[in-house]
Amino acid sequence: MQDGNASAVSAGEKISGSREKGLNRVLEILEFLHTTQRAIGIGDLAKGVNAPRSTTYTLVRSLVDAGLLEMESDGNRVYFGKKLYLYGMDYVRGNDLLRRGRQEVDNLSRETGETSELCMLQSGRYTIVHASPGTRPFRISSATGLQIPLPWTASGRLLLAGLEKAEIEGMVSDDDLVLPDGRKLRLDDFVADIAKAQVTGYCVTSGLVDAYTKCLAAPVLSAPGKVEATMCLVVPIDTSEERTGELIGLLRDRAARLSIAA
Amino acid sequence: MQDGNASAVSAGEKISGSREKGLNRVLEILEFLHTTQRAIGIGDLAKGVNAPRSTTYTLVRSLVDAGLLEMESDGNRVYFGKKLYLYGMDYVRGNDLLRRGRQEVDNLSRETGETSELCMLQSGRYTIVHASPGTRPFRISSATGLQIPLPWTASGRLLLAGLEKAEIEGMVSDDDLVLPDGRKLRLDDFVADIAKAQVTGYCVTSGLVDAYTKCLAAPVLSAPGKVEATMCLVVPIDTSEERTGELIGLLRDRAARLSIAA
DNA sequence: TGATTTTGTCTCTTACAAGAGACGAGTGTA
DNA sequence: TACACTCGTCTCTTGTAAGAGACAAAATCA
Numbered sequence A, B: 001m002q003d004g005n006a007s008a009v010s011a012g013e014k015i016s017g018s019r020e021k022g023l024n025r026v027l028e029i030l031e032f033l034h035t036t037q038r039a040i041g042i043g044d045l046a047k048g049v050n051a052p053r054s055t056t057y058t059l060v061r062s063l064v065d066a067g068l069l070e071m072e073s074d075g076n077r078v079y080f081g082k083k084l085y086l087y088g089m090d091y092v093r094g095n096d097l098l099r100r101g102r103q104e105v106d107n108l109s110r111e112t113g114e115t116s117e118l119c120m121l122q123s124g125r126y127t128i129v130h131a132s133p134g135t136r137p138f139r140i141s142s143a144t145g146l147q148i149p150l151p152w153t154a155s156g157r158l159l160l161a162g163l164e165k166a167e168i169e170g171m172v173s174d175d176d177l178v179l180p181d182g183r184k185l186r187l188d189d190f191v192a193d194i195a196k197a198q199v200t201g202y203c204v205t206s207g208l209v210d211a212y213t214k215c216l217a218a219p220v221l222s223a224p225g226k227v228e229a230t231m232c233l234v235v236p237i238d239t240s241e242e243r244t245g246e247l248i249g250l251l252r253d254r255a256a257r258l259s260i261a262a
Numbered sequence C: 001t002g003a004t005t006t007t008g009t010c011t012c013t014t015a016c017a018a019g020a021g022a023c024g025a026g027t028g029t030a
Numbered sequence D: 001t002a003c004a005c006t007c008g009t010c011t012c013t014t015g016t017a018a019g020a021g022a023c024a025a026a027a028t029c030a
Helices: A022-036 A042-049 A053-066 A082-093 A096-112 A154-159 A165-171 A187-200 A241-260 B022-036 B042-049 B053-066 B082-093 B096-112 B154-159 B165-171 B187-200 B241-260
Strands: A069-071 A077-080 A115-122 A125-132 A203-206 A213-223 A226-236 B069-071 B078-080 B115-122 B125-132 B203-206 B213-223 B226-236
Touching: A022 A042, A022 A053, A022 A077, A022 B022, A022 B053, A022 B082, A042 A053, A042 A077, A053 A069, A053 A077, A053 B022, A077 B082, A082 A096, A082 B022, A082 B078, A082 B082, A082 B115, A082 B125, A096 A115, A096 A125, A096 A213, A096 A226, A096 A241, A115 A154, A115 B082, A125 A154, A125 B082, A154 A187, A154 A203, A154 A213, A154 A226, A165 A187, A187 A203, A213 A241, A226 A241, B022 B042, B022 B053, B022 B078, B042 B053, B053 B069, B053 B078, B082 B096, B096 B115, B096 B125, B096 B213, B096 B226, B096 B241, B115 B154, B125 B154, B154 B187, B154 B203, B154 B213, B154 B226, B165 B187, B187 B203, B213 B241, B226 B241
Parallel strands: none
Antiparallel strands: A069 A077, A115 A125, A115 A226, A203 A213, A213 A226, B069 B078, B115 B125, B115 B226, B203 B213, B213 B226
16 A cells, blocks of 8 residues: 555655655665666755755765765765665575575576576565576576566566455556557456466466567465465577476476475 | 764663654664564564664564565564665675675685685775685684674775774774784784785784684775775684695785776 | 563654755856 | 856754654463
């Protein structure tokens, strides 16, 4: 319900930018930096998150002092800091699934030569948590941390397994149902896909995110029925039936291996 | 000057806990979780950071919603969340030195079999940014993210190269000068060590952190004279002169390689 | 079983942080 | 040389978030 805050960089946001809580501003700043993926001047940052300049200066100073952000050597632009890296490593350490998942993904893409990813739900959004590029001449795009509408992906269909239709509806906006090429998915079809994927224990989508790839995904379970993550392979759309089948088998095997330990 | 906030879990903190800014509370919470290295109940968390319970609940909810923290499945305890991991990866991506440094460290410990580390200053504190365990039967302790008083380490002597004595004094508390075994270092000796290390271009300390290891370190420069990081090897204290020399040579070579690109 | 602590939620007050805006010092650019 | 920027710092006001505390419900203990 109130996850709207995180989602939009500057969406509705009510009428004006009345008095906003400092912490929220900070969360917006972090999210903004995450999307820009580069250091940015404080003035621009203020514009970007739609915050008053004076406030932004104050907050950024706090964050820099704390080490969550770092000032570029030019003394103006800022980006993520070492502290966030350390906290992130703490997260990895405390999270078996992620640690082992990264490993498996790296193995998988080395063995198959295909792009491989570990995906999870991140506050209601589909997120590529770790990606390994594979060895194809054309590097199939996909960066760690990227967030994509659930209906565009095979993993999305697995991650929502077991949820009520109403819940699914709540997590998918109308925009999400519009594919990159302009086609519009029907929510009912999406829900049906999810149910089907849950039964078959894997999912394949073709030409959804772009016209040249298909996506194979298998679920990683934390408890019977509870999908914690997915592993997936992104392969050229003209990959043969046979090889696709092999890859799915391999993928399901590795995903199942990840599922073993709680 | 005001880095005191991060250092002490519950130190002086002035008389009472008058009205504290939400953001600061959050920073304390993160730091607290970083030191405990495990999920913790919200009540305990409030105690730990010395914050009112009601406030803590509010802040934690915000952070969980934002994905910076995650609620354990028991629905009470919290720990770092996926978002922090993603931000951390952004940091790595945007930071050539760290990315390549991790690589070099991993290589180095594989080649030598010794524990190897990449270290940096983190808001005035010595921090092990990345560590690779080596293959010795006794795993020499050292975890990523660990913070240690500067005077206890060889790297510390290199990282402070070029600073004025006054600056050094400001970054080193009296407690920092007391070694784990109770011996007390003289500040002047420490300052002298730093000057010497700068000239020789490497540093070796024996039996400082513990009686069984010595630490070899070499500086990574971001600009002529500016020490950005150090690489170091932690080896048994009885390692021969000859092998120590070899290792230092190797270390300096790799550190220099890291120094090349800005 | 009742006594005691802990947990999560709510309400109300006021101390104080967020924000508006002014300012002087830089930096282009016409 | 003026003009139009942006940058970093300050001051003052007021809307509001931090905090104290009360509660019911759940858990823990004896």
